[in-house]
Amino acid sequence: MAATHDVTNQVPDLVGHDVAHDPALLESLHRHGAGWAEAELRELGVHAGSAKAQERGRLANENPPNLHTHDRVGHRIDEVEFHPSWHELMEVAVSRGLHAAPWRDERPGAHLARASKLHVWGQVEAGHTCPISMTYAAVPALRHSPELAATYESLLASTRYDPGLGVPAGKSGLIAGMSMTEKQGGSDVRANTTEATPTDSGGHVLVGHKWFTSAPMSDMFLTLAQAPGGLSCFLVPRVLPDGNRNPIRLQRLKNKLGNRSNASAEIEYDGALGWLVGDEGRGVRTIIEMVNNTRLDCVIGAASGMRAGAVRAVHHARHRAAFGSALVDQPLMRNVLADLVVESDAATTIAMRLAAAADRVDDPQEQALRRLGLAVTKYWVCKRGPAHAAEAVECLGGNGYVEDSGMPRVYREAPLLGIWEGSGNVAALDVLRAMAKQPDSVEALFTEIAPVEGADSRLDRAVSEVKKELADFTDAEYRARRVVERMALVLQGAGLVRHGHEAVADAFCASRLEGDGGLAFGTLPVGTDTESIIERARARF
Template structure:
C-alpha cells in the first residue's frame, strides 16, 4: 500500500534474519544451533539504533594524532564511539574466533550467516575481524606464540585499550604486506628483517597499505637473506614500550571510511618470525583463503542490503499511477537483483562448508573464483539498486551511496580480479583431478545450459595451456555460474532455480533486467518477508 505523500523511508527497524526466508531456511538445515542467537542478532542489527551507529562511524571516521600535547610520538587513532560499539557487537556473537574454538558441525555456516548479517549494516568493522580470524590458524602452528594469546583471541569481550598484549582482555590483528613498489607482487618486498641474538628480529622499511594500524599486532611481510618471510609484529614490545613503528598518515579512501587504513614506517621494530624464513608468501596464501572467503561474504551482504532497500522502496512508492513493484520492467530488474543476491548467499554458505570440511574444490578452487565474481557483481548491482531510488539513492543522506562506495574494496583487497582468475588456474594446475571432478558434478545437472557450460569449461581446461591465461576470467565466471545454478536447483524454489538458469547462461550480456525473468512477482514475494 502506498503512503499518502508517496515518500518512503529507508528499510530499517526489521529483523535482518527473520525477513530473509532463504537464509533462515538454510540456517535451519545447516546450522540449527545458530538460528536462535542469530535471530536475536538480526533484530539488534536491524534496529534504528544500530543503523545510526553505522552512519556515525562512517561520517565521523578515524583521525590520526601523531603527537601528544608535548610533542611525544604516540600515533594514536581516534574513532567515533560507534566504531567500538560495532566491534563489540560483532565480538559478543563469537564471530571472530568460534570457528576455531569448537568442532560443532555447522559452525562455519553460522559464522558466515552472522558475518553476512553484520555486513548488511556496517562493512568497515568486518576488516579487523576478518584479519584477526585469519591470523588464528597461522599462529596455531607456532604454539609458543599462540598459547599465551589463545584466550585473548577467543574472548567475546571487545577491549579497545592501547596496552601491551599481556594486559589486554582481547586482541585485534591487522596485516601489512603491500609496499609502494610492489602492489600485488609481494616478491618485490623491500622491508628487511634482521635476526637478533635472542631469536627475535628487527624490521626496517615501510608499508604503503597497513590495515587497522591500532591493532594489537600485525602480520607483516619482510625480507631476510632467505627471501620474503612472515612476522608477528606487536604494537608494544615485550617490555611494554611502544614498538618502533610510525604511522605516517591515514588513507583517504573512496569507501570503508569507518575503518582506518594507513601508511607506516618501521625503524628497527621488534618482531617474531611466523613460519620458516623465505616462506612468507606461502604462509600468507594460507591466510588469504580465509580473508577471501570473508570478501565473498561481505560482498554478498552488500548485494542483499542494496536489493532490500530497492525492493522496499518499490513496494511503497508509486509512479505513473501504479506501485513501482507492479510495473513489469521494474519487476524484471528487481527479480534479477533478488536472484543475484540469493545465489551469492547460497554460494557463500557452500564455501563455508568447504572450509569446515577441508574440501579442496571449494577452498582452493572455488573461493578465488567466487571472490572475483561476487565482489564484482556487488559493484554492478549496488549501482543498480541506487539507481532504482533515483536521486534519493545517490545522495549521502541515505545508505545506498555508502553501500556503493563500499563495494569496490572487496574486489581489490586480498587480490584483484586478475589475481583471483590466475589463482583459479593455479588451483587447476596443482590439482587437476579436483577441478575435473567438480566439472563432472556440474555436468550431471538436470539443466541443459549448466551441462553445456560444464562441457565448455572442461574443453578449455584440457586444451592448449598457452591460450588459457587470457581466458582465466571466463573460467572463473563459468565455474561460479555452474556452482550457483547447482545450489539454486538443490536448495531454492523451483521458480527461483528455473529463473536463475534461464537468465544466467544466455548470450545477451550481463545487463541487469535485459532478459525477462520468469515469474518475477513470485520471486519478489519470496525474497523479503514483511
C-alpha cells in the same frame, strides 16, 4: 491558506526489521548442518535492523577516524581516534564471535554459523568488519608457530572487545591486522623490501615501509619482510612484552573512496620487533592461510552488500508510486528487482557453501573444492558487486543518490571487495595456479556439480562448455577471466538448481547460462515468476 509543503509518496525508513530473514541464508544454514545457530542469527538480525544499530553505522561513516601522530609537546604517539559508534559496532561483532568463534567452538558448522552472522551484521556497516575478518584469518596462520599460538590464540578468540594500548598477553581480548603490501609491489609481495634482521634474543628487527595497513589500531599484525633466508612472515605487536611501544610509525591515513569508517594507514617499521611465524623463507606459504580466509570474507561481504541493496530496492518499490501504480507492480521494475534478488541469492548460496567447506577440514574433497571454488568465486561474486549496487541505487532514483537513503554507502563499499586480497586479475590467475598445482581441485568442482546433471539442460550445456574450455590451455592467461567467469556461473547455477528456490534457479539459468540473455540487470525472460522471487527480499518487521 493552502499548505505549501505536504509530504506524500515518500518511502518509510527501513528500520525495525529482521535482517536475518533471508531465505537463501537460512536455507544454507540448515542445509549444511548449522541450524542450531538460527536463534543466535535471528537475535543478531533483529539488532541489525534496529534504529540504534542503523544510527551507529551512519555515525561511524560520517565521523571517520583521525590520526594523531604526536602529542601536544612533540612526542610520537601514533594513535588513531575512532568515533564511539565504531567501538560499539566492534563490541557487537566481537561479543557475537564474528571475529574468531570457530577456532574455539567445536559444534558442527561453526564456520558457517560465523559466516552467516557476518553476512547479517555486515549490512549494518561494512568498514569495521575488516579487522573482524583479519582477526578470524590470523589464527590459522599463527598456528604455524605453536609457541605464539599458545600465547595468543585464546585471546584472539575471546569475546571481549578490549581496545586501547596494552601488552597483548595481558589484555582480555585481541584484534589482529595484516600488513603486507608495499608501494613498489602491491600484490607482488615478493618484491617487498622491508628487512628483518635477527636478534640475539630470538626476535627480528624490522625496518621498512608498508603502503596499506588497515586497522592500524590492532594489537598485533602479521607482516611480510625479507629475512636472511628469504621472504618471511612475522608477528609484530603494537606494544612489546615489556610494556614499551613498538616503533611502528603511522605516516598518514588513506583518503579512500569508501570503507570510510575503517582506518587504512601507511606505516613505517622503524626498528620494530617481530617474531617469526612459520619457517624462514616461507612467508607467502604461511600468510596464504590468512589470505584464504579473508578471501572467503570478501565473498561474504559482497553477498552481504547485494542483499542489503536488493532489500532496500524492494522496500522502496513497494512503498513508492509512479505513473499511477506502485513501482513494484510495474512490469519492467519487477524484472529489475527480481534480477537483483536472483544475483543476491546466487552469491549468498555459494558463499555459504564455501563457508561450510571450512568446517570440513578432514575431507579432501571439501578442501579441494574450497581451494578452487574460493578463488573462482572471489573473482566473480566480488566483480558483480559494484554493478549490482549501481542498479540498486538506480531503483531508488534520485533518492538513492542521497546519503540519507543508505545506498551511497553500499555503492562505495562494493568495489573494495574486488580489490582486497587480490584484484580480478590476481584472483583469475590464482584459479589457473590452483588447477595446475592441485588438479584434484578441478575434479572436486565437477563432483560438486555432478548431482544435478540432467536436471536443467541449460546448466548441462554450460558445464559441457566449461569442460571444453578447461581442456584447452592455449592462451590460458589471456582467456583467464572468461574461463573463471563461466566456472563461477556453473558453480552458482548448480547450487541453485540443487538447493535453491525453483523460480530463482530457473531465472538464473535462463539469464546467466543461455547465450541470448541481456547483459544488464532487468533482462530476465518473459514468464519468470518475478512475484515469488521479489517476495524473498521483502523486509519482515
